[in-house]
Amino acid sequence: xxxxxxxxxxxxFKSHYSDTKLLNLLMRIHIPTHINIxxxxxxxxxxxxxxxxxxxxxxxxxxx
Numbered sequence: 001x002x003x004x005x006x007x008x009x010x011x012x013f014k015s016h017y018s019d020t021k022l023l024n025l026l027m028r029i030h031i032p033t034h035i036n037i038x039x040x041x042x043x044x045x046x047x048x049x050x051x052x053x054x055x056x057x058x059x060x061x062x063x064x
Contacts, residue, residue, distance in 0.1 A: 001040075004030040028060065 007028040015022055031040065041057045048055035 001035065002032055003035070006030055 005027060007026075009026040011024040013022055013024070014020065031037065044055060044057045
């Protein structure tokens with residue numbers, strides 16, 4: 001896909017309700033201008049569904 005990974009942060013923790021181990025993953029990526037964001041978002045959501053994960057693909061919010 002030629003998507004560049006800029007930053008990756010992870011945090012492991014246990015669910016308060018079921019004591020299940022969970023992982024929080026935050027990635028900052030650079031998406032080339034030729035990639036259709038709507039298509040990429042749809043493929044990302046399908047991937048999340050396939051691996052039973054919650055995921056969000058949204059633009060980075062910068063403070064000015």
